Amino acid sequence: MLALAALALGCSVDEDAFQARVFTCDTAARDPLCGTDRDGQPMTCFAASQLDGTDFCTQACGEPMSLPDEGAVCAQGSAKLAACRPDDTTTPAGPCGRNDLGCLRTDVTADEGVCVTMEPCSVDRDCPNPVRSTCAATFFNDLYAKIPKPPPSNTYWHSDHLYCLQRDCVKGGASCGPGQSCLPLLVGAAAHPPDICVPNCDSQDRCPPNHFCFSKLSGSGSPHICLPGLLGFLCESDVDCIVGKCVSDREPDPALELKLCTVPCSHEDECEIYDSDQGKFVCQPDGNGSGRCATPDAYRGARCYDDADCTRDEGTSCVFSSKPTAPSDQGTCSRLCPDGAGPCTPRGGFGHVCLPFTVARDGTSKPGCYPGYFGLPCTADDQCVGDLICAPTPELPYKVCTTLCRDDADCPVDRWVAGNRAICTVGSGSICVLPLPAKAPCKNASWCQSNKCTGGTCE
């Protein structure tokens, strides 16, 4: 009895305190020396340094996902991070309940976050690092400038508790910090990449929370960098999305199914506010009586050098808009047009047109399917995205996805036309079209790509 009493009241180490301690580690080391957890399972080193934090040891987990039962989130790299609520202002020591961990928001459209070894920012002045001097909140607010401030009551938008990033790597000519890359230098201008530095994927294609490894999801033709999980971007799990949740596009063909970051919607207006350089958004019905904001930009296809790079979408092939002149020229992974002429079936609820001019790397014709953006040739309205229609014009030998107009000023008003140089073919078809190629009939110089209309024909 005495022995039992002594054992009951005896000495013991504070296992809980030890397990709660944060230990730094080095993700670059062969063995990060994180040891094992309480259950003897090996722990892992989480690369918080990718977000200007300190790498630290944490429990390992399986696939990236939210673990609500455990109050944790399994991030990429099998790192289990404690979940937190960034909006929690009641806990004295912060949302994570301790001073050595900050609550990094993992979704600007929900009160969700993870505890990591960094001090989250809400404005630029929260970023003391002279290199990473811009808070991601600034970037998001600029990108999604159409979101009213304050946001509408039915829209949750909290761009706080985010991370500091390096901006203007092209404009300012500054090199990105170690482990980062300048996004515009790696992604084509057509994708409207923001002028920011992004983390590189690690050797196992892992990225910090709110990011996904571009090359992992889009194929080896894409750069080996981590892209923020913006609305409409590819993702593997909710952890990858900084805007919305990672949801399947419910593509009937499993080989072509994509998981995209999206937010729920019930009306077009709820999606339009997310219109940005990263896409125009529509409320696509999800079959459950509600909808999700989606953009046709998600279906433009991965970048590729040849067919071997088209691993993301099974059955796609690498096509080029014109015969490539250099081995470094990149094409797009596209579904080939059925029978070489179409029509193409919609994808993700967005109509696709068959582009007759795309070719293989050797220059042979290889018509491919592409979202029916403004100005692309079509044969039916359902091949065009948004509210565009497939209409003919005497100046072109084929129909194009377009919108009706009365004069040139009407064209930019349409959100699907906006951003393009468009003219209104008043008098003939009264539709908005891209400037006409050479030898096309024209009424004035502005109708022509060359800005030269001679004798009623574009030069």
Next chain:
Amino acid sequence: MTCPTFRLRLASLFVVTGACLLATPSRAQAGEKIAVLVLATADKDAELADNLTEVIVAYAAQHGGFEIAGKEEFRARLGVESERRTQACLDDISCLGRAGVSLGVRRIVAGSVGTRGKQVLFNLNLNNIQDGKVESRVFRLVEGGVENLIKAVQEASSELFRPRAEPGKISVASEPAGARVAIDNAYLGITPLLSPTLVAGKHNVRVEATDCFPWTSRVDVRPGEELQIKLSPDNLPRRRRWPANTAYVSTGLAAVALAAGTFLGVISQLQPNGDSRQAAMQDLEQKRSFARAANIAFIASGTMAAVALYHFIRYQDDIFGRNERYEDAP
């Protein structure tokens, strides 16, 4: 220098005291006849000597039941007149013997008194003229007035006539022999032992043998008798050493284990350190071992303490010795 006032007052007080003593109903029975003679050491103290003699005579008559041969009668029998001659006779036992025979007494109280400043010195001897020995003697130096002197004389008389008790002896034997013997806390030797003469009455005897419990008793020694004490092995039971060894060793081990447990326990509560989490885990494991060791040490300490406590209680006589009390022997 003599103080007349003092002398006058002294004389009157002696008279009163003597009268009172004589007036007290005599409890003396017709018995032994004694002679009393106190001489002055100087002529100026002759009156003081007479008064002192009277006080002694009165005391002897009242308390001792003696028949008294007075001073003058005594001197007459001695056939001397001067104080110096009388003193010389008192110092000569054969002279005293003759006077005693002549007076029909067996014992004579003889003494002297003198003054030195305000102090009065006197000595008294009770001489047995039959065996020529001084049975008892007293000496006093008194100061402080007549009352003190009278009181001192009475006390001296009482002591002088107090019958002397015959001494006794104690013989102590033990089995086995060689036990140490102490009487009245004075070590006398080892058994077998015959004590020196002891005043009759109660005496504390302690006999102690090596590795045995001591035997103690309060014995009554009768006058002129020899009290024999014989101690068997049952009286001197063996005192075991191992309970003390066990108890003290257990206590020491308990203290050492407690100290070790405390040390290890404190170490185990320090925060694990290391360059990495793995290193800290190894440190944690080490501290866990320290905690386990601390618990084992605490258990061992408790067990040892229990063992020690059991032995201290169960064998307290062997460890601490018995509570020795000198009780009267039956």
